Amino acid sequence: MAANNPTACLLVIGNEVLSGRTRDANIQFLATGLGNLGIPLREVRVIPDVPETIIGTVNEVRAKFDYVFTTGGIGPTHDDITSECIAAAFGVPWEHHPVAWPRMQASYKPGEFNSARQRMATMPRGAELIENSISVAPGFQMQNVYVMAGVPRVMQSMFEWLAPRLQGGARIESRAVHVVGLPEGVIADGLGAVQQRYPDLDLGSYPFYRAGGNGVALVAKGPDAAAAEAAIAEVTALIIGFGKVPVPGEPPGV
Known part of the structure; x- marks a missing residue:
């Protein structure tokens, strides 16, 4: 591939994919979408909801590839740990996001913005939001790492918002x-x-x-x-x- 084309890696995060409980539907969509932008997807890894694995893998691939995309693990439940692991990988606090927190709080009735939902508005310090038209809960970017939802419809909406903001090369x-x-x-x-x-x-x-x-x-x-x-x-x-x-x-x- 031409040297002027940036490269990408995708991390599919979730025990449910590794167990066979959930069939991943995001790889083909992202490979095609990135190829259209001139960003060939060079590696895909499926990893479990294990902090050490997520942190170590993110730090490894973000040094190797121009772009790293992750899917999965940014929901409200106890096993949605991607966001806090990204914070640990970058060595920054995991805290209330100054934009996402008040926005999500305002979208719920009083008392419904509970601790589970608050997790979706808690991100690494310095995170830039990735918007979507499906859900009020955003993804986020840390340097060359782009953290997106695992639910295909939401992930696709996030990528559609993100695509014009990515710097690609010659179309594949x-x-x-x-x-x-x-x-x-x-x-x-x-x-x-x-x-x-x-x-x-x-x-x-x-x-x-x-x-x-x-x-x-x-x-x-x-x-x-x-x-x-x-x-x-x-x-x-x-x-x-x-x-x-x-x-x-x-x-x-x-």
Whole structure:
């Protein structure tokens, strides 16, 4: 990938994801949205609601990536500990946020802004709010760490607010072709040669299984649309060389 594209990491925080209780629905949305901004998602980790793990992982990845996004753990219950762990990671107090606290307090009837709800207005000192149109409870930013809700609808609203404020690079372009009846192993060497000729692209091979026949999708991604198109043209010629008919784009249902 081109050197001028910033990189991102996503931390999915929550025991419920690791246990299989909840299926994560945020990774694909964020990978696509960030790619459109020219911020390739380079790593995703799913970690438990364990303070030492959250603190250590946040400090590790915020030094490695330009952007770190987290989802989950900013609700009102006892296991929602992401916010206080971010405070610990940055070495600052976890305290009433001067904007979020009065706003949330005003949104409830007298006596309903209880200790559980107050947790959602308690953040690391210096946090900048991430707004959303779904809930009065915001996410927040600490330097290059962006802390968002785990509930997909709320997270998506937060990201839509945040996206125009992120500094990206060249949009990540994608070009694809697929073919039925040609195993990956047959074209692997040829694909490797194409990849070597286009080092700034990610050339992926993805098998698919359909009632009408098994096949493989070949996808070139990178910030240079012309290079992606040229690479896929070479892949198309490679497939034709094996006597198969390639189809532009990814297979239906992908």
